[in-house]
Amino acid sequence: MSDQTQQGKAPLALVVVAWLWVGLPFLYGLWQLVIKIPALFG
Amino acid sequence: MSGASGFLSRERIVAPPGWSRWLVPPAALSIHLAIGQVYAWSAFKGALEKGMDIGGVASALPFTLGIVMLGISAAVFGTKVDSNGPRWAMAVSSACFVTGFLVSALGIWLGQYWLVVVGYGGIGGIGLGIGYISPVSTLIKWFPDRPGLSTGIAIMGFGGGALIANPWTSSMLTAFGASGDDPDPNGIALAFLIHGVVYAVFMTMGWMLIRVPADGWKPAGWDPAVQKTRAMVSSASVSAANAIKTPQFWLLWVVLCFNVTAGIGILEKANPIYQDFFRDSSPAETLTAAAVAFVSILSLANMLGRFVWSSLSDVIGRKNIYRIYLGVGALLYLGLTFIGETNKAVFLLCSTLILSFYGAGFATIPAYLRDLFGTYQVGAIHGRLLTAWSTAGVLGPIIVNAIADARADVAGPSKYTPAFLVMIVLLVIGFVANELVRPVADKWHEPATNTTRTTEARA
Numbered sequence: 141m142s143d144q145t146q147q148g149k150a151p152l153a154l155v156v157v158a159w160l161w162v163g164l165p166f167l168y169g170l171w172q173l174v175i176k177i178p179a180l181f182g
Numbered sequence: 183m184s185g186a187s188g189f190l191s192r193e194r195i196v197a198p199p200g201w202s203r204w205l206v207p208p209a210a211l212s213i214h215l216a217i218g219q220v221y222a223w224s225a226f227k228g229a230l231e232k233g234m235d236i237g238g239v240a241s242a243l244p245f246t247l248g249i250v251m252l253g254i255s256a257a258v259f260g261t262k263v264d265s266n267g268p269r270w271a272m273a274v275s276s277a278c279f280v281t282g283f284l285v286s287a288l289g290i291w292l293g294q295y296w297l298v299v300v301g302y303g304g305i306g307g308i309g310l311g312i313g314y315i316s317p318v319s320t321l322i323k324w325f326p327d328r329p330g331l332s333t334g335i336a337i338m339g340f341g342g343g344a345l346i347a348n349p350w351t352s353s354m355l356t357a358f359g360a361s362g363d364d365p366d367p368n369g370i371a372l373a374f375l376i377h378g379v380v381y382a383v384f385m386t387m388g389w390m391l392i393r394v395p396a397d398g399w400k401p402a403g404w405d406p407a408v409q410k411t412r413a414m415v416s417s418a419s420v421s422a423a424n425a426i427k428t429p430q431f432w433l434l435w436v437v438l439c440f441n442v443t444a445g446i447g448i449l450e451k452a453n454p455i456y457q458d459f460f461r462d463s464s465p466a467e468t469l470t471a472a473a474v475a476f477v478s479i480l481s482l483a484n485m486l487g488r489f490v491w492s493s494l495s496d497v498i499g500r501k502n503i504y505r506i507y508l509g510v511g512a513l514l515y516l517g518l519t520f521i522g523e524t525n526k527a528v529f530l531l532c533s534t535l536i537l538s539f540y541g542a543g544f545a546t547i548p549a550y551l552r553d554l555f556g557t558y559q560v561g562a563i564h565g566r567l568l569t570a571w572s573t574a575g576v577l578g579p580i581i582v583n584a585i586a587d588a589r590a591d592v593a594g595p596s597k598y599t600p601a602f603l604v605m606i607v608l609l610v611i612g613f614v615a616n617e618l619v620r621p622v623a624d625k626w627h628e629p630a631t632n633t634t635r636t637t638e639a640r641a
Contacts, residue, residue, distance in 0.1 A: 151202060154391075158208035161387050162215055162339070169345030173482055179468075179475040 190389075192267030197393035203324040203401070205391055210317030210336040212388035213272050216381045217279055217313040218343015220248050220306075225351035226370070233365040234295050244286070244303040251307025253572030256315050260565025261422055263312060268320045272389035275313030276382065282306020283378030290371040314340065314568070317388075318548045319561035323395050326557075327404045329549040330500075334492030337545040341485035351377070418627035419558030426566055430554050430622050433615045438547055439570035439577070440612035441507055444515070445540025446578025447605040448533055449484070451586065451598075452477045459523055459595045479530070480537045487538025488545035500550040501619060507539040507546075508613040512606045519602045523595045544571075554622050581605075 188194070223245040230241045263271040282305045289297025317336050325332035354376065355361045360369030400406065406417070425431050448455065456476040457469055464472060495503035514532040522529035547567065552560050585601040 151205070155202050155204050155208075158205055158387065158391060161384075162208045162211040165346045165384075166211075166215065166339075166342050169342060169347075169349065170482075172349040173345055173478050176475050176478040177482075179471040 190266070190270040190273055192269070192394060195267060195269050195393050196396050197399070199396075201393055203395075206317070206321060206324045206393065207332060207335045209272075209388045209391040209393075210321055211339040211342075212385055212391075213275060213313045213316060214336050214339030215343045215346060216385045217275065217310050218340040218345075219347040219377070219381070220245065220252075220310055221341075221344035222347035222351055223248075225348050225355070226373075229355050229360050229365045229370050229373075230290075230295075230298070232363060233360065233367045233370050234290065234293070236295055240295065243299050244301075244306075247299060247303025248307035248310055249575050250572055251304060252310040252314060253569050253575075255308040255311030256565035256568040257311075258565075259308075259312050260315060260562035261559065263315055263565065264319060264422075264559050264561040267394060268316050268392045269389050271312050271316035272385070272392060275309045275316055276385040276389060278309030279306050279313065279385070280309075280378045280382040282309060283374050283381065287371045287374035287378065290367055290374060293367070311565070311568070315561050315565045317392065318564050319557060319559075320392065320394055322548060322552050322560060323557055325401075326406065327401050328493070328496050329552050330495040330503075330546055331489075331493040333548040334489045334542075334545040337492070337548075338485055338488040338541075340544075341481070341488055341541055345481065345485065417556070418622075418624070419556030420554075420563075420622055420626045421628055422559040422562035422566060424626045424628075425555050425559070425563045428622055428626055430619055431563070431567070433619050434547065434550060434554075435567055435570045436615040437504060437508070437612045437619075438543060438567060439574045440608040440615075441504075441511070441543035442540065442571055442574035443578040443581070444511060444605040444609050444612075445484075445537060445543070446574060447515075447582055447601060448536055449480065449540070450579050450582045452480050452533075455598060458593070458597055459529060460526065461594070463526075476530075476533075479534060483534040483537040484541040487541040491538065491542030492545035492549070495546045495549060500546060500553050501616060503542070503546055504550070504616045505613065507543050508609050508616060511536055511539045512609040512613065515602050515606045515609065519595075519599055519606075554619070558628060 223242075227238075227241045230236060231238065259271075282302045285301025285305060286298040289295060289301060318333055321332040321336055322329045351373065352361070354373045355365070355369065358369030358372050359366040360373060420428070453473045453476070456473040460469065460472070491503060491507070514536050517528055518532040518536070522532060548560065548564050551563050551567065555563055581604055582601050585604070586597060589597050589600070
């Protein structure tokens with residue numbers, strides 16, 4: 141049985157692209173939600 | 183032995199040394215953010231009702247069928263997802279989910295609404311179930327040190343999917359002349375078509391990028407012995423077939439079902455609840471806008487709770503975190519019932535926390551299952567447990583609507599008092615069920631050689 145413990149160094153650019161791929165649409169949705177909230181306290 | 187072959191097989195996606203495990207959550211998110219669109223179905227409802235001349239019940243059918251199919255397909259295909267691996271599951275989920283949109287687009291274009299029901303609800307619903315459980319066991323294997331955080335991120339994505347789809351769908355329908363009082367059916371069909379194409383591209387990243395850890399891999403600096411010192415965490419494995427014979431499975435089924443039912447108690451009628459509680463404190467126009475904002479803030483709480491509380495469960499343990507969800511949840515319902523009307527801050531605090539516990543209940547359950555049954559077939563066990571969600575999806579709205587209908591002549595917050603009291607009782611029952619959870623008896627554990635042989639065959 142192997143005992144591989146190394147992680148995290150290899151495809152850093154890929155990690156950034158992958159998180160942007162899901163992060164940008166998520167931020168768009170979050171922003172659309174947040175702009176509605178002030179009405180609650182208006 | 184793995185059933186899938188070639189590019190989709192588990193053997194093709196064993197991570198090479200040095201592969202970053204932080205690539206796995208975005209792969210999972212690209213599936214969950216897409217299939218979470220199902221909770222934004224209401225964005226299509228108005229256009230479909232006016233554009234295809236159908237009623238409210240008919241326009242809700244694709245969503246309802248989709249949620250039912252989610253529970254059924256997760257339970258039926260759970261074992262297949264575990265044996266064939268996450269790439270196969272994600273690819274099948276993508277194919278079904280996208281096909282659902284394309285068949286719906288064709289149905290609207292032809293004026294055949296039944297194709298929307300079968301396409302989005304039936305075919306797409308299978309994609310929802312397989313997609314929902316597809317990354318869970320993989321995430322748990324990549325993050326044995328933080329299973330709550332990893333599944334919390336993915337399942338938060340399911341909540342975030344509607345967040346993205348809601349404004350996106352609305353703006354698309356407007357751009358295609360498919361909103362307002364006389365929506366163009368071809369515009370609605372075009373919107374469905376574009377949803378299908380965009381989700382096909384978006385989900386591709388998930389099944390292209392997903393990897394399973396090599397046999398024997400563990401995070402740098404992580405000592406499994408530390409985790410095993412917790413009383414509720416098992417190092418042994420239980421098969422899905424045996425798990426459903428244990429009392430632990432059915433106690434967690436009750437916990438999940440009643441926690442979800444209690445959340446739906448507010449979620450189902452959030453807008454009218456807010457307006458009934460504060461109808462005397464604001465002018466009608468302000469009240470309507472504030473109620474919409476209240477629904478938005480609940481969505482945010484539902485989503486963030488999945489990540490925050492589930493991550494906290496890695497620190498304080500799964501049993502303790504469910505004590506909070508269920509015990510504190512019951513107290514919050516009490517606060518809402520008896521103080522909420524007189525104090526808006528208390529009302530907002532109680533309702534947002536209740537919804538954060540609702541979302542967190544979904545996100546923490548895979549890690550709880552991992553603790554009790556091991557990683558061997560945790561995806562399949564999770565799939566079977568999701569039948570509790572389908573049950574709650576029916577039970578919650580029935581309780582809330584039946585009580586509200588029976589008290590239609592009552593004005594103000596007291597209209598909801600009996601429903602809230604029922605939710606408190608359900609949460610207390612869930613709390614007791616959680617207290618009864620004990621480690622799984624040794625007789626249900628798989629012999630170590632079985633799980634090792636299976637893992638080696640997969641690697």
